[in-house]
Amino acid sequence: MAARHEQIAGELRVAIDRGDYPVGGRLPTEGELAEQYEVSRGTVRQALAALVAEGLVGSRQGTRRVVLGARRSQSFTELRSFAQWARAAGHKATGRVVETARRPASTEDALRLQLPTGAEVLYVLRVRGLDGQPALLERTVYAGWIADAVERIEPDCESVTQRLLDKVGVVFAHGEHVIDTLAAGTRDAELLGVRRGTPLLRVRRVTTAHAGRPVEWSDDRYRPGTVTFRIHNSIGANPLVRQPGE
Template sequence: MSVPVHEQIAESLRSAIRTGDLAVGAPLPSEAQLCERWRTSRAPVRQALAALRSEGLVGGGPGRPPVVRRATLVQPFDTFLSFSRWAHLIGAEPGQRTLECALRPAPAQVADAMGLEPGDRVVQLLRLRSVDGVPAMVERSTFTAAVGRVLFDRDLDAGSVYSYLVADGLRVGPARHVIDAVGADEQDAELLSTPVGAPLLRERRTACTEDGTVFEHSDDRYRPDRVVFTIDNSPDGHPAPGRTWGAAAPAAPGPGRGDRA
């Protein structure tokens, strides 16, 4: 199925913002220029610009040319479990560097979150996640030993963790997410190139199998000048119809279901 023209236009502009071809404060091409470039009418162009405005990437209104307002990456809640999938959806290149993958006794706080006994064996994973080569998030994931053991035989810098787990038979179910702010500790500061104590967006996730058994608990910390979270809803609790999600990147890579990379 072909991608609608307005989505192609919107993604092209997001990519230009992400790469810096359109810097913060720069004007976007005029509607006439976009119509000529894409060989289309003004309707798809205006729909694309409306999507970028709703995402907060561009500003300007009737009679004023749209300009780039920010270039922060947007992480929508419908892809929160998959950092890699989200990055690919916005046309960015996800990256990861595995710093640790270890089998050890579960710390008390993690054991409590996962419904385990303190000291039960778990697999803990520490990775630095990036978007287009720019550090964006420190990922600390804990898996039950039965689920996580498969990761010791996989290249965690080359593939999706969840893809490995699903291929091994894991049936992913619902997840609960708690989002707050936390000051960067020394490890966060070093990995994300930010001062100790600098505010980070934190997402703590507890993920279950289809039968409700907890298999993962994570603590992911994002640089807020690299990634922001978005929620889109309607009075009936369903996503707004016709919503187009996207993002722009470094200058200024999540949410509810899906699979995590």
């Protein structure tokens, strides 16, 4: 069960998306929110901190927070779990495995997962849904050491990330993401319910555990209009790196 501050943050996200608090408008004060949700101001501050990190509300404290945006967005810290992000934002995520196979690691698999070429890996093609509509195709390759645990997960599991944490204690601690676009091929178009050639947002990611051991790499393709991505940078911290197209 989500912590109370996560529940409050989720309810506030839904209210912002719904237009209860329009862009440029202000949220109730911390005291008003604490009274509304029957929690301490500290809990309210935790909830608001999540909205600030996502760019939904302003960061100025001591006054009512200004609403900066109402678009359904996903921060880079949440990229590891589509289902966790959807649930926190008040949306319903689903998952359906279309294809799964053990196979020898390709050159790309070996490079991304730091494996010898030909080592056994597990390939999974999964369709993710958002509020009843197809939203995302995940083509994920798991390192052989975690393959058995992944295969034991039911095909319609909402969050593989959470299940691996709960069952085998694997924490997805670090991620590297490359974002670009590509046109939907025949199979992508069929699974996502779009026309062939429709532009898709693609996120290629490599996820590692705390000690730096690669767990998976994935080619994720989003149906247009499902999510946007935001990057927060400053003069002291710039996580965005430009590179030539591949």
